[in-house]
Amino acid sequence: MALKATIFKANIQIADMDRHVYVNHAVTIARHPSETDERMMVRLLAMALHLPADTDHGTLEFAKGLWDPDEPELWHKDLTGRIIHWVEIGQPDDKRLMKASGRADRVTVVSFSHSTPIWWAGIASKITRASNIDVWQVEAAQSQALAQLAQRSMQLQLTVQDGTAWLGNGEHSVEITLQRLNGS
Numbered sequence: 001m002a003l004k005a006t007i008f009k010a011n012i013q014i015a016d017m018d019r020h021v022y023v024n025h026a027v028t029i030a031r032h033p034s035e036t037d038e039r040m041m042v043r044l045l046a047m048a049l050h051l052p053a054d055t056d057h058g059t060l061e062f063a064k065g066l067w068d069p070d071e072p073e074l075w076h077k078d079l080t081g082r083i084i085h086w087v088e089i090g091q092p093d094d095k096r097l098m099k100a101s102g103r104a105d106r107v108t109v110v111s112f113s114h115s116t117p118i119w120w121a122g123i124a125s126k127i128t129r130a131s132n133i134d135v136w137q138v139e140a141a142q143s144q145a146l147a148q149l150a151q152r153s154m155q156l157q158l159t160v161q162d163g164t165a166w167l168g169n170g171e172h173s174v175e176i177t178l179q180r181l182n183g184s
Contacts, residue, residue: 003033008040009153012048016160021053029062037150038112038143043073043089045138045146045167045176046110048158050087052076060085072100091119094126101130109135110178112143120181127182135182145174 008029015022027047031040043062051060058078063071074087086104088097091111100107107130111119116137127133138146149156149169159166165176 005030005032007031007152008150010044010156011154012044012156012158014048014051014158014160016049016158018160018163019053021051023051023053025051027062032067036147038147039089041146041150042110042112042138042143044156045158045165046087046089046108047074048156048167049160049165049178050074050076050085050108058084060087069096075104091116094123097123097127097133098130101127101133105132107133109133110138111135111181112138112140114140116140116181124182133182134180136178137181138176138178142174142176146176148172149174 008031009027010029011024011026013024025048027044029040029044047060047062058076060074060076063073063075072086073089075083076085078084083104084106086100086107088100088107088109091113092109097107097109120135146167149167149172155169157168157170163177166173167176168174
């Protein structure tokens with residue numbers, strides 16, 4: 001018998017002063033049996049950091065990245081189905097990123113492991129011809145602290161100012177400073 005996904009629900013109050021995005025966003029997250037709380041919370045953080053200010057041209061949604069090799073973790077499709085933004089979590093290989101680069105207007109990778117520098121050194125030169133790929137790193141200690149916020153039902157607040165994000169649940173807050181590895 002196959003294990004089923006665990007369902008998490010989050011309501012996130014977003015105050016992103018850098019992008020001028022101020023919204024409340026409710027989301028249901030299906031955590032794959034092989035996914036950790038840390039990875040799930042990085043997915044949730046990536047969604048909150050890249051959520052568009054309005055939904056006139058579609059919105060950022062969870063895709064089937066862990067279940068379907070042809071989909072990312074998150075994507076923003078416009079109302080015609082064109083992929084505007086493709087978001088990967090972790091350390092995808094260069095072939096996957098180049099394929100995504102051809103399918104989407106913009107590709108973002110959010111990596112969060114201690115091994116990110118090794119992974120990045122191995123693929124950095126292989127994706128240079130794709131100008132629409134941005135790669136970010138969340139420090140491992142910060143992503144591990146995010147895992148402590150995971151609960152089946154979450155009320156979270158995200159504040160972003162001057163490139164620094166704070167994600168908290170009213171009792172605990174985690175400061176996250178993403179480091180840009182590639183992109184403009």
